[in-house]
Amino acid sequence: METKGKNRTMTLDQLKDKHIGEVGTDNRDKYEFDLKLDVLGEMIKSVRKDRHLTQEQLGELIGVQKSQISKLERNAKNVTVETILKVFRALKANIKFSIEMNDADYKVA
Amino acid sequence: METKGKNRTMTLDQLKDKHIGEVGTDNRDKYEFDLKLDVLGEMIKSVRKDRHLTQEQLGELIGVQKSQISKLERNAKNVTVETILKVFRALKANIKFSIEMNDADYKVA
DNA sequence: ACATAAGTTTCCATATATAGAAACATTTGA
DNA sequence: TCAAATGTTTCTATATATGGAAACTTATGT
Numbered sequence: 001m002e003t004k005g006k007n008r009t010m011t012l013d014q015l016k017d018k019h020i021g022e023v024g025t026d027n028r029d030k031y032e033f034d035l036k037l038d039v040l041g042e043m044i045k046s047v048r049k050d051r052h053l054t055q056e057q058l059g060e061l062i063g064v065q066k067s068q069i070s071k072l073e074r075n076a077k078n079v080t081v082e083t084i085l086k087v088f089r090a091l092k093a094n095i096k097f098s099i100e101m102n103d104a105d106y107k108v109a
Numbered sequence: 110m111e112t113k114g115k116n117r118t119m120t121l122d123q124l125k126d127k128h129i130g131e132v133g134t135d136n137r138d139k140y141e142f143d144l145k146l147d148v149l150g151e152m153i154k155s156v157r158k159d160r161h162l163t164q165e166q167l168g169e170l171i172g173v174q175k176s177q178i179s180k181l182e183r184n185a186k187n188v189t190v191e192t193i194l195k196v197f198r199a200l201k202a203n204i205k206f207s208i209e210m211n212d213a214d215y216k217v218a
Numbered sequence: 219a220c221a222t223a224a225g226t227t228t229c230c231a232t233a234t235a236t237a238g239a240a241a242c243a244t245t246t247g248a
Numbered sequence: 249t250c251a252a253a254t255g256t257t258t259c260t261a262t263a264t265a266t267g268g269a270a271a272c273t274t275a276t277g278t
Contacts, residue, residue: 043206047208050210054254054255055256064238067237067238067239067255068237070254070257071235071236073255074256078189078235079235080189080236080264081149081185081188081193082187083236091210094209094210096208097206098206099156099197100203100204101156101201101203163224164225164226165223174268175224176228180266182225187265189265
């Protein structure tokens with residue numbers, strides 16, 4: 001913890017490990033399975049914790065109430081990309097994404 | 110092209126390579142630099158092209174007009190996570206993301 | 219050059235995300 | 249146990265994303 005390296009990329013699992021500890025394989029697998037955009041709220045929370053910020057402090061950085069942050073962390077499915085970017089920008093974190101195409105489910109014409 | 114492998118993960122660059130051809134190094138670098146959520150619209154477009162679908166056809170899959178798809182592809186900054194998931198689900202593609210934290214910019218207390 | 223397909227834009231209505239404020243609940247440390 | 253800090257929920261208002269319809273522009277092929 002508190003690594004001094006320039007950059008590091010973390011998966012949700014790594015963040016989870018840091019803040020809620022190593023979880024049993026059951027829960028662990030469930031999280032990996034769920035690693036889609038649904039889980040974005042937990043990412044926000046994890047990164048915020050990593051920065052040692054309260055919801056109120058993060059809110060101040062962005063310019064919103066702590067209740068906003070709470071809502072984002074709990075119900076991140078209904079969130080705008082603009083908001084997501086705003087939050088992670090305040091947290092000095094970049095969010096990247098990739099697309100995984102499963103051709104098996106798709107008829108190749 | 111038209112690989113039969115089960116899954117494959119593509120970056121925006123790979124999708125670009127497929128559909129607008131190898132671009133000059135200048136433009137190429139710009140895209141890599143921009144690989145944040147801003148560029149999501151291009152992702153949608155690229156995956157749609159990969160599936161050989163028109164905007165109208167993709168719209169039918171989801172249940173919206175082609176104009177909706179056009180809007181999403183052009184102005185993806187103001188898009189809801191729910192919508193993003195809906196689109197990629199129709200395209201049989203999973204979207205994943207990761208967080209990159211640059212500690213250099215952040216004071217470690 | 220023309221016709222058709224594909225993509226874009228505009229106008230409009232509706233649903234929903236964003237936001238603050240304050241009450242409420244939960245967690246934390248003394 | 250208690251008080252303070254932290255997080256959550258509810259209520260309200262406003263901004264904006266979603267959506268259809270139709271006009272419009274831009275490819276595409278013959």
